[in-house]
Amino acid sequence: MKKILSLLIVFIMMLNLAACGNKENVSEDKEDASSQTSTEKQKDNSSNDKVKGEKEITLTWLHHFEEEGMNNWVDEMVKKYEEQNPNVTIDIQSTGFDNYMTLLKTKIAGNDAPDIFDLPTLGANLDFIENNYLLDLSDSVIAERLVDSALDGGSYEGKLYLIPYEQSGFGVFYNKDLFAKAGIEEVPGTYSEFIEALKKLEAAGITPIGHAYGDLWTLICDFFADSLVSQAGSVEGWHDKIVSREIRFSENAGGIKESFERMKERYAYGNSDPFATDWNTITNKFANEEIAIIINGTWTIDACKTINPDLNMGTFAFPYSEDPEKNKYPLGATSGFVGFKGSNNPDEVIKFLEFLTEEENAKSLAESRKTLAIVKDISPEVDETLKEIVANYINQDKVFSISNVNRDLPGQFQDKFYDYLSEYLLTDKSVEEILEELDNEFDRLAE
Amino acid sequence: MKKIKKEITRLSFIMPALIFFCFAVIVPFLYGINISFSNWDGIAKNFDYVGLNNYKMIFKDKNVWESMGKTIYFGFIYCLFNNSLALFIAILVSRSFKGNKISKLLFFIPTSLSAVLTAFIWKFIYSTYFVEITGMSNPLGNPDTVLNGIIALFTWNMVGINIIIYSATLVGIPKEYYEAAKVDGATVLQQFKNITLPMLMPAFTVCITLTLTNGMKEFGIILSSTGGGPINASELILIYIYNNIFSYYKAGYGQAIAFLFLIFLVIVGMGLSKLFRSMEVKA
Numbered sequence: 024m025k026k027i028l029s030l031l032i033v034f035i036m037m038l039n040l041a042a043c044g045n046k047e048n049v050s051e052d053k054e055d056a057s058s059q060t061s062t063e064k065q066k067d068n069s070s071n072d073k074v075k076g077e078k079e080i081t082l083t084w085l086h087h088f089e090e091e092g093m094n095n096w097v098d099e100m101v102k103k104y105e106e107q108n109p110n111v112t113i114d115i116q117s118t119g120f121d122n123y124m125t126l127l128k129t130k131i132a133g134n135d136a137p138d139i140f141d142l143p144t145l146g147a148n149l150d151f152i153e154n155n156y157l158l159d160l161s162d163s164v165i166a167e168r169l170v171d172s173a174l175d176g177g178s179y180e181g182k183l184y185l186i187p188y189e190q191s192g193f194g195v196f197y198n199k200d201l202f203a204k205a206g207i208e209e210v211p212g213t214y215s216e217f218i219e220a221l222k223k224l225e226a227a228g229i230t231p232i233g234h235a236y237g238d239l240w241t242l243i244c245d246f247f248a249d250s251l252v253s254q255a256g257s258v259e260g261w262h263d264k265i266v267s268r269e270i271r272f273s274e275n276a277g278g279i280k281e282s283f284e285r286m287k288e289r290y291a292y293g294n295s296d297p298f299a300t301d302w303n304t305i306t307n308k309f310a311n312e313e314i315a316i317i318i319n320g321t322w323t324i325d326a327c328k329t330i331n332p333d334l335n336m337g338t339f340a341f342p343y344s345e346d347p348e349k350n351k352y353p354l355g356a357t358s359g360f361v362g363f364k365g366s367n368n369p370d371e372v373i374k375f376l377e378f379l380t381e382e383e384n385a386k387s388l389a390e391s392r393k394t395l396a397i398v399k400d401i402s403p404e405v406d407e408t409l410k411e412i413v414a415n416y417i418n419q420d421k422v423f424s425i426s427n428v429n430r431d432l433p434g435q436f437q438d439k440f441y442d443y444l445s446e447y448l449l450t451d452k453s454v455e456e457i458l459e460e461l462d463n464e465f466d467r468l469a470e
Numbered sequence: 471m472k473k474i475k476k477e478i479t480r481l482s483f484i485m486p487a488l489i490f491f492c493f494a495v496i497v498p499f500l501y502g503i504n505i506s507f508s509n510w511d512g513i514a515k516n517f518d519y520v521g522l523n524n525y526k527m528i529f530k531d532k533n534v535w536e537s538m539g540k541t542i543y544f545g546f547i548y549c550l551f552n553n554s555l556a557l558f559i560a561i562l563v564s565r566s567f568k569g570n571k572i573s574k575l576l577f578f579i580p581t582s583l584s585a586v587l588t589a590f591i592w593k594f595i596y597s598t599y600f601v602e603i604t605g606m607s608n609p610l611g612n613p614d615t616v617l618n619g620i621i622a623l624f625t626w627n628m629v630g631i632n633i634i635i636y637s638a639t640l641v642g643i644p645k646e647y648y649e650a651a652k653v654d655g656a657t658v659l660q661q662f663k664n665i666t667l668p669m670l671m672p673a674f675t676v677c678i679t680l681t682l683t684n685g686m687k688e689f690g691i692i693l694s695s696t697g698g699g700p701i702n703a704s705e706l707i708l709i710y711i712y713n714n715i716f717s718y719y720k721a722g723y724g725q726a727i728a729f730l731f732l733i734f735l736v737i738v739g740m741g742l743s744k745l746f747r748s749m750e751v752k753a
Contacts, residue, residue, distance in 0.1 A: 124717075125716045132512065150719055236700070237610075296601070298611035299597055299608035301593075438718075445700055446613075449701065
């Protein structure tokens with residue numbers, strides 16, 4: 024009898040532990056339980072429901088914004104929307120950009136997808152469209168509100184999926200005071216003038232360019248400042264054609280050889296240990312006037328001015344050519360918000376996304392992100408350096424639109440491409456050898 | 471009947487652990503093997519089975535072999551460096567002197583730091599003091615030196631555990647052996663070679679097997695210090711697997727490599743421990 028009793032106790036203990044082990048079941052049970060309680064609640068609240076006439080909705084919003092301004096904007100939007108729609112609760116989940124895509128994919132695969140999230144570009148994430156994960160926003164009022172470049176950047180095959188949150192571009196960001204100190208009077212408009220300026224800076228004892236290739240994305244952006252205009256500008260669909268092997272590196276498609284050579288030439292004017300230096304170090308040095316130039320994206324302005332608000336900073340398009348007319352500023356709208364198609368409340372998601380593009384909200388977005396607006400007819404208060412882009416490039420029709428340029432190569436192609444570019448910078452291999460090897464690698468990957 | 475009952479009672483005690491193990495290890499593991507035969511991209515709800523295609527691709531993929539070579543290099547050099555340093559420090563701290571307890575503690579402190587923190591500290595040291603003191607460039611920024619740079623910081627992080635194991639074993643060696651050797655006129659070196667080393671064999675079995683396999687499957691410290699760069703020079707096999715699963719949308723292929731790598735690790739681990747066990751002396 025005693026034995027049977029002890030056996031029984033053991034089994035009861037076991038069941039408890041087993042329940043702990045089986046995580047999936049537990050969470051399902053919990054969900055059931057919570058849905059039960061919520062239905063019960065709804066029953067309880069049925070009298071209230073009749074007054075409200077709406078059911079409780081919870082939306083989740085996953086983002087990766089680390090800048091304070093942008094985070095404040097997100098909080099502000101959620102608060103405002105919840106006030107306007109008392110039945111909606113928006114649950115913000117945030118993470119750093121480095122593991123953002125991993126987290127997002129894990130969540131989608133685990134049936135726990137956020138209702139609203141953002142993608143860095145549509146072109147490099149076509150899997151999301153192919154798997155039917157993105158809400159089609161073409162019929163909503165959003166399509167009418169966006170500026171052309173934003174509409175281009177958010178659409179794929181004629182359908183709007185993504186609402187860009189910024190217009191950004193790639194260029195040269197420089198310290199005006201240091202340029203003056205080195206005796207550079209005019210902004211370099213051609214490639215030889217640019218090299219001349221670098222030489223003058225070096226002679227004046229200033230580190231001309233800051234490279235932060237320890238963070239690989241900065242190498243990519245550095246290359247973009249040149250290549251987006253020179254390659255994509257001369258061969259339409261360069262990035263797609265190089266992957267499908269229609270054009271080849273060794274045939275110098277789109278002047279890739281010269282882009283590589285220019286990259287190596289300016290690499291020599293950089294700080295020491297570029298491949299072990301990270302972005303924070305470089306922006307700090309730039310903000311503290313130790314470095315004269317950073318070649319990167321428009322977010323450089325915000326990153327540096329947060330550290331030193333009085334920085335006398337200017338920007339110009341990377342002068343890849345000797346013809347000043349060709350040196351256009353690459354600008355586009357690619358990163359943006361999307362809605363998850365499998366959401367329980369797709370209509371509410373679209374409604375919320377529409378809310379984000381309302382004039383007032385889009386204006387505060389542009390101001391907190393310190394970027395150019397993506398919605399028509401609003402004039403946010405922007406930063407002095409950004410105004411230079413508007414005055415010198417946008418208003419003078421010297422912009423090269425990169426909204427439609429599929430600038431990211433798919434997965435492994437991208438990694439390999441920048442591996443070989445790094446190898447070219449770090450070793451003595453000739454550009455011909457590197458391009459030949461790149462062709463072989465791409466041939467293999469394309470199989 | 472009574473016997474069966476007794477067996478059930480016994481079995482029921484391991485059931486909780488066994489069930490937990492099943493759901494936390496066995497089920498995901500089997501599911502992973504299942505995926506390795508598919509073309510799953512990592513996010514889609516559905517996928518097709520592609521038979522042995524993933525496994526065939528591994529043998530054609532030169533990246534796998536390159537990262538495997540780096541992995542083996544990393545594992546062996548790390549194992550060698552870690553164990554010789556640990557043994558050296560263990561011999562020093564297991565002597566009786568004032569403050570040997572505190573020095574043991576000091577050597578163990580780095581082990582309590584996480585991989586991310588270690589990488590952060592060493593990235594700072596490498597980019598400032600290291601450059602100033604040695605005049606060399608930052609090892610993490612150069613493809614030729616990056617693996618050695620990571621081995622150094624990883625050893626700093628992990629050496630404490632081996633020190634503990636070695637010094638515990640050293641304390642357990644009977645003093646009589648040394649006294650007898652002294653009487654026979656053995657030099658310090660001879661004592662080390664003929665007494666200390668053979669008596670340490672059980673510790674070698676544990677430490678060498680564990681550090682070698684741990685080194686080869688290290689992921690966190692590499693991801694947080696270099697992420698596999700520059701020019702893939704520190705892309706060990708686990709980073710390559712991670713890239714396939716999460717960045718290249720090739721989860722099935724990544725799983726296939728992971729499965730083969732697991733088999734490789736099991737063989738290496740079992741082979742090594744068997745080899746060392748056969749060399750142990752029965753004291």
